[in-house]
Structures are given as structure tokens and as C-alpha cells.
Amino acid sequence: MNAPSAPEIFVLDDDRGVRFVLAAALREAGYAVREFAAVDDAARALARAAPALLLTDVRLPDGDGLALLARVKRELPALPVIVMSAYTDVGSTAAAYRAGAFDYLAKPFDLDQALAAVRRALDSAAAAPAAPRGEETPAALLGESAPMREVFRLIGRVAASDLSVLIVGETGTGKELVARALHRESARRERPFVALNTAAIPAELLESELFGHEAGAFTGAARRHHGRFEQAEGGTLFLDEIGDMPLALQTRLLRVLAGGEFYRVGGRELLRADVRVIAATHQDLDAKVARGEFRADLLHRLDVVRIRLPALRERREDIPLLAKHFLAAAARELKLPEKRFAPAALKALAALDLPGNVRQLENLCRRMAVIAPGGTVLAEDILQGGAPASAAGSDWSDALRAWADAELARGAHDLHARARAMLERVLLDAALAAHHGHRQHAAAALGLGRNTLTRKLGASRRRAPRKP
Numbered sequence: 001m002n003a004p005s006a007p008e009i010f011v012l013d014d015d016r017g018v019r020f021v022l023a024a025a026l027r028e029a030g031y032a033v034r035e036f037a038a039v040d041d042a043a044r045a046l047a048r049a050a051p052a053l054l055l056t057d058v059r060l061p062d063g064d065g066l067a068l069l070a071r072v073k074r075e076l077p078a079l080p081v082i083v084m085s086a087y088t089d090v091g092s093t094a095a096a097y098r099a100g101a102f103d104y105l106a107k108p109f110d111l112d113q114a115l116a117a118v119r120r121a122l123d124s125a126a127a128a129p130a131a132p133r134g135e136e137t138p139a140a141l142l143g144e145s146a147p148m149r150e151v152f153r154l155i156g157r158v159a160a161s162d163l164s165v166l167i168v169g170e171t172g173t174g175k176e177l178v179a180r181a182l183h184r185e186s187a188r189r190e191r192p193f194v195a196l197n198t199a200a201i202p203a204e205l206l207e208s209e210l211f212g213h214e215a216g217a218f219t220g221a222a223r224r225h226h227g228r229f230e231q232a233e234g235g236t237l238f239l240d241e242i243g244d245m246p247l248a249l250q251t252r253l254l255r256v257l258a259g260g261e262f263y264r265v266g267g268r269e270l271l272r273a274d275v276r277v278i279a280a281t282h283q284d285l286d287a288k289v290a291r292g293e294f295r296a297d298l299l300h301r302l303d304v305v306r307i308r309l310p311a312l313r314e315r316r317e318d319i320p321l322l323a324k325h326f327l328a329a330a331a332r333e334l335k336l337p338e339k340r341f342a343p344a345a346l347k348a349l350a351a352l353d354l355p356g357n358v359r360q361l362e363n364l365c366r367r368m369a370v371i372a373p374g375g376t377v378l379a380e381d382i383l384q385g386g387a388p389a390s391a392a393g394s395d396w397s398d399a400l401r402a403w404a405d406a407e408l409a410r411g412a413h414d415l416h417a418r419a420r421a422m423l424e425r426v427l428l429d430a431a432l433a434a435h436h437g438h439r440q441h442a443a444a445a446l447g448l449g450r451n452t453l454t455r456k457l458g459a460s461r462r463r464a465p466r467k468p
């Protein structure tokens, strides 16, 4: 299914579930994937031919993903590496960042976020070999609808000022793109744009990520580390998912914003912060303030100008424009022949329910670029591949049909119960693997209550013992 020249990605993780789910999503997005369960195997393959990107776990049975990262940085400095690790590996995660990982994904991670990180890593590698974080080629902010025109007008009005901006909007509506546009249009454009996703970083690490730390400030802090405030000096600091910031850190951030000065963790040198802060959230911060989960005075300071990004369903008229752009971009990136949407396909797209907003539309268009047969994407391609990660849907029902035909031919009389048991087991396993065994998250992903999931797990294990 992959074009011969599709970018190749190595996935190294000893957890078969994680590997399976991630590799499937990457393949579906048009990448060629090679999977490894052991450091040695991955190292041997890297020595033969470098892929476009390496995704690696930290703890592996035969070694350490971070040691491999260090080796890659020495021998293949242009190869971007994304480190995946569980929240419990806090120390190694910090080390990963500092050892030159392009990004890291805290498990359990959302597949769309993982794909976005992959794309960012590949973009920046393409823009300039070994480009530092945050300097990837800027993506254009598209839209012609009235609410988007209002957003553009606001960006134009406040970009040049040094005012704090709070960008609110559902996930995938383009909050980071707006932050980048604000930076690009400001007097700070020659200085760094530094992004920090508060939700993606374990709470214990956030403080030192923001403000840096001195050598010996805590266990594992071998060297002085410059935090994001220092990295963004003279430029813009984008704090994504600000609603997830722990209260203690909110207090510290507020003090820095009010006084313009800060110390590194464990440090005595008072540093000046000449940084414009742009924050973003998909949460209702006013409600969080009312519940005592977010400081009112911090909200006040961040929320000098508020830019609200409309959900895609509020501006369906932008969907065709965005979709054509994403389809063409995906075909270019994956070196696939040009594709176009049939008019009915564009209509079907504009009618879809897209809770993941522009990001979901983008991922869907990439899938279409890869899987839609022929040069034209038809309405039925959209309808079959419309739901997230359902591109395999037709294969799946075909396989089920073949199985049913074969069983019926053998005279089976318990098909329904067995198929249902199988369906449940596959769904439960996939959801648990994707969410790293976290039952509540897995249940939410399946649209089930946690108790229902637990009950079904018991039932499915009793009915159908899992393969070893």
C-alpha cells in the first residue's frame, strides 16, 4: 500500500500492543514502518540504512532507548528521534529531552497527537537537517469563513503588541498555528518561538522545563538546564493546554509574569524574562476558576486578549478549501500521484462529524491520499474511511464475511456468539494497548463505562482465553 518512497519510520517498543497500534496508524497515514522489539535489532537496522524518523521506548528488555538515542545523535545527527515513555519514567523522560530527542510522547498517548508529532519531526528534518525545535517551516492558516476572517483580523490587530493572548478552542482547531502566526507577525519574529505542552509533561518536570534548573538541583540533574523561559528569551513562549498546569506552578508562573524575573530551580541567580506569553486551552478556564482549579489572577494576566477559534462544525464552508489543501500536501509529502476530490466527496466531507476538528480532517485527507484507489477520491471513500482509524473497515468486514462463509460451510451453529466474543476481545485489547492498560481511558475510548469494561474483560477472558 505504501509508495516505495514513502518516508520510513522505525518503531522500537517491546510492548506488542503499542507497536501494533502505532504502526497501524502510521501505515494508514502513508508511512512505511519497521517494527522492532529490541534495541539490538533496531541498532543493526540503523547501521544499515537510516530511516526518516525513529520512535523509541525508554525501557527495553535488552537495553536502554536513551543509550540508543545518544548513539543516534552521534552517528546520525540529522535523524529526528521521538521518545515514548510512561509517566513513571520521569527521570529518563527528562534525560531524553536533554539528550536531543525531538519530542516525546508520554504514554498513554493519543494517536492523533502522535501523528502530529511525527509530522512535525519529519517537517523540521526536511526544512533543515537537524533544525532545532520550533523552527519548522510555517504552515499557513487557511480559512475564508466569517469566523475565521474575524480570527485573522484579531491576529492582525494584536500581533505587533506585546499583549498576552489566550487562545481558546477545541482540540485541533489550530491554536498552535495561531500562536505561531502571532509570533511571525510580531517584532519578536527574529527571536525564538518556543512551545511547551503543559499536558504532555509530567507535573514533576514542568517547573524545571519552564524555568530550568542548576546542576544538582534534584536527583538526575547532572548539568545546568536552561528552561523554556530562557530559551524563548526575546521571543514568544507558547503554553499549550494551560488548563492542565498544577496550581503550585500556576502561582510560580503568575509571579514570573508579574515581576518579569525568575530563578532556575535550585538557582540563586535572578534572571530577567523578556518573553511574550501566549497561552492556549480547550477547557473552560472560567469554570475551572469557579471550581478553584485555576487561579483567577493568572487567568486575568493571560487573558488580556482572547482569540476564540471556532470548531470546524461552525465553519463547514471552510472544509473543502482545507481538504483540498491537505490532500495535495499529503500527496506531495508522500510522493504519491496527485489526487482530487469528486464534488460529491467534498459534500460528504463537509457533512462529516469531526470532533477532532482540523487535525482530524487533515488525518482523514492523508488517509484518502494513501488509500483511495485511482486519482479521484469518491464520496464512498470518505464514507467508508470517514470515522477515525476506520480505513481498515472494509477489509475487516470482508474478513469477517469470509470467516462466516467458511464456518457456515462447516455447519457451525454458534457463529453469532463466537463473532461477538471475538469482536469484544479485539476491541478491548486494542483500547487497552492504546491506553497502556489504563482501564478508565480505554473505557472512554470505547464509549463504555469503566465498570462495563471491567465486566466485559472478565467475561471475555472467561469465554476466550487470550493467546500467549
Ligand SMILES: Nc1ncnc2c1ncn2[C@@H]1O[C@H](COP(=O)(O)OP(=O)(O)OP(=O)(O)O)[C@@H](O)[C@H]1O
Pocket (backbone or CB within 6 Å): 116, 139, 140, 141, 142, 143, 169, 170, 171, 172, 173, 174, 175, 176, 177, 178, 240, 282, 322, 358, 359, 362
Ligand atoms: N486554519 C487552518 N489552516 C490550515 N491548517 C490548519 C488550520 N487549523 C489547524 N490546522 C492544522 O491542523 C492541525 C492541528 O492544529 P493545531 O495543532 O494548531 O491545533 P490545536 O488547536 O493547537 O490542537 P490541540 O489543542 O489538540 O493542541 C495542524 O496540523 C495544523 O497545521
